[in-house]
Amino acid sequence: MSGSPRSDRHGRSGATVLPEKVLEEIETHLKARERRREELADRARRLRRLSQVAMTEVHAGTSTPSWFEEIREETAKLAEFLRTEGHGDSGLALDGLQEAVEALLLAAVVNREPLPGPRELGVEPEPYLLGLGDLAGEVRRLALRALTVGEVDEAERYLAWLDGLLLTLLRFDAPRSIVAMKPKQDAARGIVERTRGDVALARALERARLPRTVEGGT
Numbered sequence: 001m002s003g004s005p006r007s008d009r010h011g012r013s014g015a016t017v018l019p020e021k022v023l024e025e026i027e028t029h030l031k032a033r034e035r036r037r038e039e040l041a042d043r044a045r046r047l048r049r050l051s052q053v054a055m056t057e058v059h060a061g062t063s064t065p066s067w068f069e070e071i072r073e074e075t076a077k078l079a080e081f082l083r084t085e086g087h088g089d090s091g092l093a094l095d096g097l098q099e100a101v102e103a104l105l106l107a108a109v110v111n112r113e114p115l116p117g118p119r120e121l122g123v124e125p126e127p128y129l130l131g132l133g134d135l136a137g138e139v140r141r142l143a144l145r146a147l148t149v150g151e152v153d154e155a156e157r158y159l160a161w162l163d164g165l166l167l168t169l170l171r172f173d174a175p176r177s178i179v180a181m182k183p184k185q186d187a188a189r190g191i192v193e194r195t196r197g198d199v200a201l202a203r204a205l206e207r208a209r210l211p212r213t214v215e216g217g218t
Contacts, residue, residue: 037089040081044096047074051096051103058106059141068107075100076122094130097123101131106138109161126179133169133184136162136191143195147202155199162192 016023051071057063078097082090101123108115118128143158166188172181 047096051099097127136188
């Protein structure tokens, strides 16, 4: 027998082509996946908000290590959830993981520490690379902040770091269907050139303000 007569939620009646047990198993699966998707989206949103606040605090000079410890913890948990229960729905978590990677890498830059890799953060390479690409904008903000207080040497250090970041990003040439690196590379290239211009102008102005030596004296 293919199934039993029943009325569906739309009031239609007749025999289904699958046994009731199979239909119920499919419905249970779909409902469970819907719950997992809701949980996944909620966790990703929380992680994204936490990361955004932490980066804002970095630029305000008020961040604390505890912020980034929490982000790192939540990132690892979310990535593990994707690998176990949330596989197949990773797109829902991409923004959250990408933002978290960006925040954790920014903390490393500010603290002059080596950047942690995807394995150290517990994430897949795809969200890691997207977060790495977005880091260019945050480092530019650090350079501009240095320029506003007259720290041209510090701004030049950030510019050199941006040059290295761009070189790193340009190494990856994956299809957009795997990871959309081209927009990140193009954006980083523009950021580097604008920052180079800002630093060059600041250096020129700094030199123009230096006291000139009088011929035959100091």
